[in-house]
Amino acid sequence: MDTRVNLPKLIGTLRDSEVFRNKTPIGPMTETFAALADSFGIRNGDDAAAIPDGDGYLLLAAEGITASIVRHNPYLAGKCAVLANVNDIYAMGGHPLAMVDVIGTPDDESAREICRGMRDNAARYQVPVVGGHVLRTERDASVALAILGRAKKCITSFDALPGERLVLVTRGNGNWLGDMGFWNCTLPEDDATLVSHLELLPLSAERELVRAGKDVSMAGIAGTALMLAESSRVGVSLDVDAIVPPTGVALAPWLLAFMSYGFLLAVTPGRLAEVLDLFASQGLRAATVGEFHEERRAWLRQGGRRAVLWDFSEKPFVGAPA
Known part of the structure; x- marks a missing residue:
């Protein structure tokens, strides 16, 4: 064969x-923020930003979920938001500490399902959601989540x-x-x-x-x-x-x-x-x-x-x- x-x-x-x-x-965004990277010495473009802190690094990252997933399965979108962020911290050689969310929703049911998905995966990965922000939108729901972690040595x-x-x-x-x-x-x-x-x-x-x-x-x-x-x-x-x-x-x-x-x-x-x-x-x-x-x-x-x-x-x- x-x-x-x-x-x-x-x-x-x-x-x-x-x-x-x-x-x-993503290219134009990388160019736009290049001057800030030069000023602060923190490189942009990794899975998470590595911020020197004592004998290691604070790790800061954020992920948004594709609109089609949020539209068709808001519960899964909430789970994916946690999954993507947790993976970003571990991919950098770090341990996740906490997360905050930003939810846009036209109705209470979508918001409830997104939050339920985030809650279930946050419990599974043992990383708390400690706050966030909710926006009332006209049509589509959206979800983004940011995460803080810490690493001794970075990947x-x-x-x-x-x-x-x-x-x-x-x-x-x-x-x-x-x-x-x-x-x-x-x-x-x-x-x-x-x-x-x-x-x-x-x-x-x-x-x-x-x-x-x-x-x-x-x-x-x-x-x-x-x-x-x-x-x-x-x-x-x-x-x-x-x-x-x-x-x-x-x-x-x-x-x-x-x-x-x-x-x-x-x-x-x-x-x-x-x-x-x-x-x-x-x-x-x-x-x-x-x-x-x-x-x-x-x-x-x-x-x-x-x-x-x-x-x-x-x-x-x-x-x-x-």
């Missing part, structure tokens, strides 16, 4: 996806180096929600196990096993790899043979999927076995799916074939901070 992937066709699908299109408008988007391996960590057991492009792999776990799996990220940072990485968010594996490479000012290649979707899921949707538990990590070859063993020992799936290189391009490769997914010198993806 021919297992070769049509790389140009796959690249076209990725570049034309809503997931990719939603990321490119950043800026420190991947040429020669490091790209490692994908996720769970093999989960439910594929194809209509939303969502790999929901947290429901089968009890709450204590879920948190202990997340705690492996700050453990990796504090042991100096990992210095760079990101959570697999709405940009999917492909888009998250692009953002990590662009922010680190390096290139990256993705090995499509190493990226194995769950049974019944095609490669392109899997490369674009948002994961409830998924992280891309940059790992030096000398620490690779230790990192893979750490996550595998907890029943997680950890695999090398690519590597970083000096040439500032992103490639898809299979065997001896490769094709350019993105050329950062020709067009920014989200716009890397200085």
Whole structure:
């Protein structure tokens, strides 16, 4: 059986996806706030802002949820708001402390369902919602949430180096929600196990096993790899043979999927076995799916074939901070 992937066709699908299109408008915002980053010395463009504080860092992040999810399932939108923010803090090597929300709603029922979703996931991840703001809107409901965390040592988007391996960590057991492009792999776990799996990220940072990485968010594996490479000012290649979707899921949707538990990590070859063993020992799936290189391009490769997914010198993806 021919297992070769049509790389140009796959690249076209990725570049034309809503997931990719939603990321490119970030560029002008990165440029607008560049002067503030220079003034205060806090780099913009990571999963969370790392603010020096004593012997570590305060971490500050915020996430908004796609309008279609809020419209069709406000309860799920509330849960996703907590999930996305908690993952942002753990992706930085931190521990979440507290959250505040901003809800826009045309009716009390939508607000109630959003809050119920936030409440349930806040309890599950053991992070309190300590306040927020409610706006009365004319039509659509909306939800955004901000989170505060703390880290001793950070995993950043800026420190991947040429020669490091790209490692994908996720769970093999989960439910594929194809209509939303969502790999929901947290429901089968009890709450204590879920948190202990997340705690492996700050453990990796504090042991100096990992210095760079990101959570697999709405940009999917492909888009998250692009953002990590662009922010680190390096290139990256993705090995499509190493990226194995769950049974019944095609490669392109899997490369674009948002994961409830998924992280891309940059790992030096000398620490690779230790990192893979750490996550595998907890029943997680950890695999090398690519590597970083000096040439500032992103490639898809299979065997001896490769094709350019993105050329950062020709067009920014989200716009890397200085």
